Amino acid sequence: xxxxxxxxxxxxxxxxxxxxxxxxxxxxxxxxxxxxxxxxxxxxxxxxxxxxxxxxxxxxxxxxxxxxxxxxxxxxxxxxxxxxxxxxxxxxxxxxxxxxxxxxxxxxxxxxxxxxxxxxxxxxxxxxxxxxxxxxxxxxxxxxxxxxxxxxxxxxxxxxxxxxxxxxxxxxxxxxxxxxxxxxxxxxxxxxxxxxxxxxxxxxxxxxxxxxxxxxxxxxxxxxxxxxxxxxxxxxxxxxxxxxxxxxxxxxxxxxxxxxxxxxxxxxxxxxxxxxxxxxxxxxxxxxxxxxxxxxxxxxxxxxxxxxxxxxxxxxxxxxxxxxxxxxxxxxxxxxxxxxxxxxxxxxxxxxxxxxxxxxxxxxxxxxxxxxxxxxxxxxxxxxxxxxxxxxxxxxxxxxxxxxxxxxxxxxxxxxx
Amino acid sequence: xxxxxxxxxxxxxxxxxxxxxxxxxxxxxxxxxxxxxxxxxxxxxxxxxxxxxxxxxxxxxxxxxxxxxxxxxxxxxxxxxxxxxxxxxxxxxxxxxxxxxxxxxxxxxxxxxxxxxxxxxxxxxxxxxxxxxxxxxxxxxxxxxxxxxxxxxxxxxxxxxxxxxxxxxxxxxxxxxxxxxxxxxxxxxxxxxxxxxxxxxxxxxxxxxxxxxxxxxxxxxxxxxxxxxxxxxxxxxxxxxxxxxxxxxxxxxxxxxxxxxxxxxxxxxxxxxxxxxxxxxxxxxxxxxxxxxxxxxxxxxxxxxxxxxxxxxxxxxxxxxxxxxxxxxxxxxxxxxxxxxxxxxxxxxxxxxxxxxxxxxxxxxxxxxxxxxxxxxxxxxxxxxxxxxxxxxxxxxxxxxxxxxx
Numbered sequence: 001x002x003x004x005x006x007x008x009x010x011x012x013x014x015x016x017x018x019x020x021x022x023x024x025x026x027x028x029x030x031x032x033x034x035x036x037x038x039x040x041x042x043x044x045x046x047x048x049x050x051x052x053x054x055x056x057x058x059x060x061x062x063x064x065x066x067x068x069x070x071x072x073x074x075x076x077x078x079x080x081x082x083x084x085x086x087x088x089x090x091x092x093x094x095x096x097x098x099x100x101x102x103x104x105x106x107x108x109x110x111x112x113x114x115x116x117x118x119x120x121x122x123x124x125x126x127x128x129x130x131x132x133x134x135x136x137x138x139x140x141x142x143x144x145x146x147x148x149x150x151x152x153x154x155x156x157x158x159x160x161x162x163x164x165x166x167x168x169x170x171x172x173x174x175x176x177x178x179x180x181x182x183x184x185x186x187x188x189x190x191x192x193x194x195x196x197x198x199x200x201x202x203x204x205x206x207x208x209x210x211x212x213x214x215x216x217x218x219x220x221x222x223x224x225x226x227x228x229x230x231x232x233x234x235x236x237x238x239x240x241x242x243x244x245x246x247x248x249x250x251x252x253x254x255x256x257x258x259x260x261x262x263x264x265x266x267x268x269x270x271x272x273x274x275x276x277x278x279x280x281x282x283x284x285x286x287x288x289x290x291x292x293x294x295x296x297x298x299x300x301x302x303x304x305x306x307x308x309x310x311x312x313x314x315x316x317x318x319x320x321x322x323x324x325x326x327x328x329x330x331x332x333x334x335x336x337x338x339x340x341x342x343x344x345x346x347x348x349x350x351x352x353x354x355x356x357x358x359x360x361x362x363x364x365x366x367x368x369x370x371x372x373x374x375x376x377x378x379x380x381x382x383x384x385x386x387x388x389x390x391x392x393x394x395x396x397x398x399x400x401x402x403x404x405x406x407x408x409x410x411x412x413x414x415x416x417x
Numbered sequence: 418x419x420x421x422x423x424x425x426x427x428x429x430x431x432x433x434x435x436x437x438x439x440x441x442x443x444x445x446x447x448x449x450x451x452x453x454x455x456x457x458x459x460x461x462x463x464x465x466x467x468x469x470x471x472x473x474x475x476x477x478x479x480x481x482x483x484x485x486x487x488x489x490x491x492x493x494x495x496x497x498x499x500x501x502x503x504x505x506x507x508x509x510x511x512x513x514x515x516x517x518x519x520x521x522x523x524x525x526x527x528x529x530x531x532x533x534x535x536x537x538x539x540x541x542x543x544x545x546x547x548x549x550x551x552x553x554x555x556x557x558x559x560x561x562x563x564x565x566x567x568x569x570x571x572x573x574x575x576x577x578x579x580x581x582x583x584x585x586x587x588x589x590x591x592x593x594x595x596x597x598x599x600x601x602x603x604x605x606x607x608x609x610x611x612x613x614x615x616x617x618x619x620x621x622x623x624x625x626x627x628x629x630x631x632x633x634x635x636x637x638x639x640x641x642x643x644x645x646x647x648x649x650x651x652x653x654x655x656x657x658x659x660x661x662x663x664x665x666x667x668x669x670x671x672x673x674x675x676x677x678x679x680x681x682x683x684x685x686x687x688x689x690x691x692x693x694x695x696x697x698x699x700x701x702x703x704x705x706x707x708x709x710x711x712x713x714x715x716x717x718x719x720x721x722x723x724x725x726x727x728x729x730x731x732x733x734x735x736x737x738x739x740x741x742x743x744x745x746x747x748x749x750x751x752x753x754x755x756x757x758x759x760x761x762x763x764x765x766x767x768x769x770x771x772x773x774x775x776x777x778x779x780x781x782x783x784x785x786x787x788x789x790x791x792x793x794x795x796x797x798x799x800x801x802x803x804x805x806x807x808x809x810x811x812x813x814x815x816x817x818x819x820x821x822x823x
Contacts, residue, residue, distance in 0.1 A: 005522055012515055024501045035490040042483035049473035060462045067455055085437050098712040104756040111752045125563035209791045309747030315543045317718025324717050344764045348721045351534050356746030357724045357733055359769040363823040370725040382821045415780045416734050
C-alpha cells in the first residue's frame, strides 16, 4: 500500500510540474514570431524558415520527452497496483445466487436507507424501481408472514413488509416517525415524542421486559434537574420534583428503588456532584445510550434487528471473503466439490457481536442441530443430537457418552436453544 | 479474542478484495487520458514538421508567394493552438482523475491504520464501504438518480464511479431503444483496446444494422444491406465466417420465418443480447467486476451469519423480538430473511451457549443469570418465579434444571 501511495504521489507531482502545455506554447511563440518577421520583411522568409526548423523540432521532442516521463510514472504505478493485488483475483461469479433476487435485494436496500434516515434517497430509489418494474414480470413467490407483528394492530396479521411492495408505506411511515423521534431526542434533547411513543406501546414493551419508558422518564427528570438545557437555572430541581410528582407514581410498583434514588438525591442539592448519586446525574453517554436503546426497542417491535442487517451482512461478508476465496482456490486446485450444500465447508470466525443465536453442535456427531435433527436432553442433563441418540440407543437403554448414567432414548427430551 | 481479531484484520487488509476496482478504474481512465494526449501530439507533430519543411523548401526555391508562406504558417499556428486547447482540457481531466485516485488511496490507507476489527473506526470505515457498494449496485441496476443522491448525501462522490456508469447506462438505454449509434461510437472511441481483447461487439452491432435493413424487405434497403455487409462484415471473415454466411442467407428469408438460425437472427431478443454484450465488454475493458460487489459481499455475509435456527419452524430462544435479553438476528430480520433462505448456513465446530445454561419445563434453554435478571426487571413476575421470554409462560425458579451442553 505504501508503494502505491508513493507512486501516486510521484504522478501527482509530475502532473503539477507538467511542461507539456508550456512547450506547446513556446512552439506557438516560435511560429508566431517567425510569421511576424516574414510579414514585416518578406525577403527574409527563406532564412527565417530555415532557422525555424530545428527549434520547432526540438520543442516537439521535449513535448514527447515529457510525455515519456508521464508514461513511465504511470507504468510504475500500474506495477505497484499489480503488486498490491497480485494473486488476488476477484471472487469468481460462477454461481451468483443473488443475481435472480433483485427484488429482495432492492427491498433490503430501501429498508437500509430508511433506517439511516435517507428518506430523499429512498423515495428516489423507489421511484426508479417503479419506473423499471412494468417491463418485468412480478415474481410469484409466496408471501412469508414471519415473526412480524405489530402489537398495536393485532387485527392485521401477516407481513408489514410485502416483498412486492418495496417496502410498504406503513414501514416508511414507521421509520419516518422513528427518525423524527430520534432527531428530537439527539438534536433538540426533546424526550417527549419518545416518551409518548413508549406509552403508546407500553404493553408490548412490558411483555418484552423492556424498561424503555422508565429510562426515558428518568433521563427527562435528570435533564430537568440540570435546568433543561439552560444550565444555571436555579429552579431546575423544582421542575424535576414537579415532574416526578406528576409522572413517577405509575413507576413505583416496578421501579420503587430507582424512584427512591432519584427523589432521594434531591436532598443533596446543590452539591449533587459530591453525593453518592453523582453517577446517576452526570452520565455523559446517557443520551446516546437512550437513543440506542430506543432504536433497538422500536425495531424489535417491528420484528427487525436493531442495527441495519444489510450493514452487518456486508461487514460479515468482508470478513468472511478471504477465507471463502481461499477455499475456492483450494477446491479448484483439488477438483473437489463441496459436499454439504446446506452448510459452508469452513468455519468463519466472526467477532462475538456477530453471533446472534446460540449454536448447538452435537458433541457425538459434530453436526449442527437442525429442525430435523434437534438437540435432545437425556435425563442426566447432557445434550446430544437426535440422530446420535437414535444411533447410540438403538431403542435400548444406553450409557450417556459423558457420564456414567444410563437412560432410555425415549426419556430424552427435545430442547430449544 | 482481541489478538485473533487483530490477526483477522491483517488478513482482511492483505486481501483488498472488494477494493481492487476502486483503484484500477481511475488508473485505467488516467491511462486512456494519457493516450489521447499522446495521440494528439503525435498527429500535430506529423503535420507541423513536414509542413514547415515544405514551406521552407518552397520559399527557398521561390516557388511560393510570401502570402502563401504566411498562410501556411497561420495554418500551423492555429493547429498548434488547437492542440494546446485540447491538452488543457485533458490536463484538467487528468487532474480530476488523479485527485480521485488520491482520495481512494487515502480511504484504503485509513483501513491500514485500524488496529482491530473490534475498533470503532472499523465500524465507520465499513459503513463507508457499504455506501460505496450500494451506489455501485444502484448504478449497475440503472438507478442513476438514486446513486447520485446517495453519493452526494454521504460525500463519497470521489469513491464511486458515477461518470463511467452513467455513460454506460446511456448506451444501454439507446440499445434498448434499438439504436446502434451510441454503441458504435463507443466502439470507435475504444478501438485499440477492443482489438487487443478480441471482442466481437462491433461486429455484432454491424450485423444488427444489417439485419434491420433486411427486415424491411424493401428492395433498395436490401441492396444497401449488401453494401453494408461488404463494407463492415466481410472484413471479419476470418473470425466470423459462419455468421457472415448466415447473414448472407438471411437475404432470402422474411422475419416471420420459422427456419433456424434465421428466426433467431430476426428475433428482437437480439437487442437485449447486444445490450448485455455491451455491458460485459464495457466492464471488462475497464476491469470492473461483472457482478455488483454488493452481491459478493452479501452472499458471503449471509452465509457466515446464517444458522439453522434462522429459518427454523420454532422460534429461537436466543434471538427473538419478544425478549429484551436478546437482539433480533439480522438474518431473522424481515429484510434479509427471504434472501438468505437458499444460502448455506455457517459451519460451526463447537456449541456456543451462555455459560450457565438451564432448561425450563417447556424445553427452552436460557442462561440462568440473565433469565432471573430479566424476570426481576419485568415488574409483573413475583419473586421466586421466572418468565420465559419467548413463550411468556411463568415458572418457579425451582423448576429450572441445569443442562450440560458440550
